[in-house]
Amino acid sequence: MDIDISRWILEFILRQPLQDYILDALIGVLPLPNDHVRLKKALIVQKIQSEISNGSVSEKILKFLELMEELYTQEGIEASEAMQAAYCAVAVDCTVRFLGEKVKYFEAVKRIWKQRINKMENVGVVSKELWEWRDEIEAALWEDRFCDNVKIRSKSIAAVEAVKVFVEEAKERIGPPFLQVLVETLRRDDDAVKAGLDWQNKQVSQDLTCSNHDREANKGDALLRRKHIAVQHTRGTTAGICRGVKIAEPGVEASCGPDDLLSTPKTDEALKLSSLELRAVVKDPLPEALDLAETLMSLDRNNSAQQPAENDNGRAPNFVVDSNGVVRANEDDQHCCHHNAAPKPSLMARNNTAHTFEWNDSIDDLSEGSPRSGRRFTLPSPRRTKVSPLKKYEFKKVTTRRKAKRWSTLEEDTLRSGVQKYGVGNWKLIFDTYREIFEDRTPVDLKDKWRNLTS
DNA sequence: CTAGGGCTATCC
């Protein structure tokens, strides 16, 4: 799986309620970038949420908050008050819970405050309040009155709540997952298409010159744009660039927010250009179809005028153009043709109505009396060819066959002695040993010659 | 790199 796609998926999943073991399994399976800060932050937030899911805090949260602070520092962002408050609350909570047990309390103070927090003098996650707590908590190790003071004061600490506040703030800073932004953008695009069509339908009633064809073209433009957006998002993001247009992900090197993510003058220009290119490649079949219909109807009128008394079998078919623009034979004629249909050909014979590779819709093929004369006519379509685009760029291997050179007696004798010395099959070794004698030969030549000598 | 099948030019 593409590393970006797996990242998007993981980012999205991280916003969902998730068991830790599932997350760990996903991280183990998905290919992930090592240097994507937003993903790391999302992972940390998920881990913190997981830690507080049982209604209490753990020392692990301290580590996660420290990691988060490191990421903030990398981005030049200062640790927030919410982060500092959460860190302080968790540290205090994880310590004072052992106040009744002297040994455990001593170990907790040593582990959390001496070994962890004391080493973080200048780290942003540490606040002035934390240092005040440190003094009181250490004092409580030696004097009971400080112990009581810590007990009373710590009752006001709501560690889980403080962590939740931080989590919400962190989520907001990280922003929505890329896939969510993408879906929302596409939905807006859909709404825009619908709104556009509604508007066009209203215009139709007022403006009779606006044809169905034009409306379809407009609709196609909007849909085309949507597809381009999807393609650019899914295929162009590794480099982040498609046709010179950069599609930024939210929160990552983005100069614009999610709202104007996909609507910049450059993207619009690129999409228009792509649309024009597609139109240039795909010929609109409608005008040609209408010409064909007109031709067939005029033929029908002429035939009717020239052969008014002809019987049903020889009568030229009547054609009608249905509401879809499809030219059809008159129902009566179809009925007639069924009665006079030729015997069904063998299954192995070519079926004239089957067009697997090449559509045979040329008007030249619609000669009278042909098997298609009384059948349904379809719109002319672009002719498909069997030419593979790969063939166009296929290099024809040009190899000049070497002129056959007869083996001299010296060469034959050398080959024999070589085989005697090194054994059959060591053609390269023999060739290298007597390279000056086997001029213009190859090890394969030696092999071929030996085959010839021993045959 | 080697083995083996196939192709082609040359010889008779």
Added chain:
DNA sequence: GGATAGCCCTAG
């Protein structure tokens, strides 16, 4: 036209 020598291609 068949036989053969020399060369080429490709799978393993």
